[in-house]
Amino acid sequence: MNEFTHYNIPLRLLPAYRRERLVVRTDEPAALASALEAEDPERIVGAQIVALDTDSEPLNAWAPGLPLELILRDPVAEFPLLYRHTNLLDNHPARVIVPVAPGFGKAVKVAVSLDFAVRLEVEQPEPALIEEMAAVLEFYLHQPTVAQPIEYFHGSLRGFFHDEPASLWVLQDDDPQYLRYVTDEGVERLSRRLVDPNANIAPDADLGEWIAQVLAVDEECQGCAFLNGCGGYFKWPRRDYDCAGVKRLFGHLRDAAAELRRDLDVGSA
Ligand code: SF4
Structure with a gap:
């Protein structure tokens, strides 16, 4: 934990978190x-709206500049609800969290077309979902109208471009050095991805050490070209997950970064 660590809490637990930095x-x-x-605005680093069928108008002009996230739970059923929240963009950086579930690509396209940034919430995608992710990646890389970042693609692409691998745990807001997740039941976990009690990590554990000891010892990780950025992210919770698909996506991102660099080199020659 450090001075930048913040806690993601449900609103009802606000009285119990009087000194921490909060989402x-x-x-x-x-x-x-x-x-x-009545709260010190310095303590509030962001807010999340977890039900999109609500009226977000009270937040439009409230705390201008505060980052907001809209969380889709069912991307296919809920994406039309994004239209009613576009006014938030007048005063806030706003991002839509889209779970990688069948049909999620439509939600990504609508969110981006409305000018929301996007973060994909990805677990351990099976082959059919890998194909959908590949289509969304293609859209992100080659559709000129995409003006907003789609994470984790955006951060990984930058990492490959600058030859400084970006930690997927950080890009996905799962790095407990910076974020602790408090469940609706009030149980404090290291991060949303590690809410599973089987993660069995002490609250003061160092994620880097845990990754090194539990995830990155996996034989596939040890031989993986993307270990520096991925950090074994896709080996949780099932350690026997086959990473062929996610490695293919990393490969596309690496190739796209190399192509971008070549284009820039040619342009500046
Ligand atoms: S892509 Fe898979 S094999 Fe490679 S580092 Fe990540 S979890 Fe390990």
């Missing part, structure tokens, strides 16, 4: 705005 999540935007009125 507060709620399904009641109006309640959020009034509950945080």
Whole structure:
């Protein structure tokens, strides 16, 4: 933990977290705005709206500049609800969290077309979902109208471009050095991805050490060209997950970064 660590808490637990830096999540935007009125704005580093069928208007002009995230739970059923939240973009950087589930690509395209940034919430995608991810990656890389980042693709591409691998745990907001996740039941976990109690990691554990001891010892990780950035991310929770598909996506990103560099070199020659 360090001075930048913040806690992602449900709104109802606000009274129990009086000193920490917070991301507060709620399904009641109006309640959020009034509950945080008396709080030190320096402590609030972001807010998440977890139910998109609510009215987010009370947040439009509230705390301008505060990063907001809209969380889709069912991307196919809920993506039309994004239209009702576009006014948030007038005063906030706003990002849509899209779970990688069948049909999620449509939600990504709508979010980006509305000018929201996107972060994919990805677990251990099976082959059919890898194909959908590949299509979204193609869209992100080659569709000129895409003006907003789609994470983790964006951060990984930058990492390959600058030859400084970007940690997937950080890109995906799962690095407990910076973020602790408090469940709706009030149980503090290291990060959202490690909410599984079987992760069995002490609250003060060092994620880097845990990755090295538990995930990256995997034989496939040891021989993987993407270990520096991925850090065994896709070997959790099932250690026998076959990474062929996600490595293919990393390969596309690496090739795209190399192509971009070549284009820039030619342009500046
Ligand atoms: S892509 Fe798979 S094999 Fe490679 S480092 Fe990540 S989890 Fe390990």
